Amino acid sequence: MAEDELWQExxxxxxxxxxxxxxAEYDEDGKRFTIKVLNKKYVVDIKQRVIVxxxxxxxxxxxxxxxxxxxxxxxxxPLTNTLVSPNQLTDGSFFFRGSHELPMAKITEKxxxxxxxxxxxxxxxxxxxxxxxxxxxxxxxxxxxxIIFAIWKKDEEFDSEARIILDKSIEKQMSLYxxxxxxxxxxxxxxxx
Numbered sequence: 001m002a003e004d005e006l007w008q009e010x011x012x013x014x015x016x017x018x019x020x021x022x023x024a025e026y027d028e029d030g031k032r033f034t035i036k037v038l039n040k041k042y043v044v045d046i047k048q049r050v051i052v053x054x055x056x057x058x059x060x061x062x063x064x065x066x067x068x069x070x071x072x073x074x075x076x077x078p079l080t081n082t083l084v085s086p087n088q089l090t091d092g093s094f095f096f097r098g099s100h101e102l103p104m105a106k107i108t109e110k111x112x113x114x115x116x117x118x119x120x121x122x123x124x125x126x127x128x129x130x131x132x133x134x135x136x137x138x139x140x141x142x143x144x145x146x147i148i149f150a151i152w153k154k155d156e157e158f159d160s161e162a163r164i165i166l167d168k169s170i171e172k173q174m175s176l177y178x179x180x181x182x183x184x185x186x187x188x189x190x191x192x193x
Contacts, residue, residue, distance in 0.1 A: 006068035007049050013072060015046070022074040023143035033071060036143055037063065038189070039126035044071060062185050066178065070142055075172040079146070082168040086179060089168070095176045102183055104162045106191040111151055112160025118151055121190055132165070139186065144173050147186055 010018070015033070019026040024035040024044075031047040043052040044067060051064045086102065087093045096102060111118035115135040122129075122137025130136040133150035141147045148165035152158070164186075170179055 003065060003068065006065065006072060007046075009072045010044075010068060011046055018071050018074075021076045022071050024071065035067065035071065037067070037141065039140060042067060044068070060185065062181060066174075066181050066185060069178045069181075070145075070174055073174055073178070074142075074144060077144075077169055077172045079144075080168045083148070083165050084168050086164060086166060086183065089166070089171055089176065089179065091176060096180070100180050102164065102180075103187055104164070106187055107149065107151065107162035108160045110191055111162070112154055115151065115153060118149075121192075122149060125189060133163070136165075141182060141186060142173070145170055145182065147183070149186075149190055 015026045015028075015031070018024065019033065022033075022035060024033045026033055030045070033044040033046070034041050035044065036042075040054045040057060042054065042063075045052065051067060053059055085092075086096045089095075107118075111121075118135050119129060119137060122139060125139055127137040127139040127149075130138040130148050130150070132148065134153045136148055136150040138146055138148045146167055149162065150165060151162045152160060154160040164183055166179070174182065
């Protein structure tokens with residue numbers, strides 16, 4: 001969906017409903033939402049059709065699209081506490097292949113031999129250690145969207161492997177395409193120096 005269409009869609013939804021569904025703050029006077037992304041506050045100005053990043057972050061058209069999509073489509077539902085891979089989401093096994101295959105090699109190439117650096121990067125993004133694999137970190141991408149990165153170190157039998165684990169409730173927060181964009185964004189953030 002084009003960004004203009006997402007802005008239009010968001011303008012036509014009750015802002016108070018959006019704020020509840022997405023766990024965002026809404027400023028009635030300024031017609032602005034404030035929503036946390038990785039524990040940093042982003043301002044989505046409906047009137048000006050602009051997204052203002054925190055000072056210490058770089059602009060991302062990909063994140064802008066994710067935020068607009070999420071604000072327009074989020075659901076007021078709790079986490080299921082059922083952990084799944086992207087392929088285990090409804091229709092995920094068909095969606096996450098070919099041009100939608102996730103570039104997890106970026107994570108294994110960067111951190112496969114250095115789990116301490118993997119955890120350090122996760123902590124820099126506001127994550128917390130998670131008890132899974134050889135190392136795992138749980139990141140609060142959006143208020144209703146936790147994402148777990150897990151990595152297994154190379155051994156005599158197997159190469160290093162990285163995986164993403166999601167709460168199944170993500171299906172209620174965004175489409176598979178929205179999940180795909182979110183995971184691409186998060187893989188890039190984890191792979192950054």
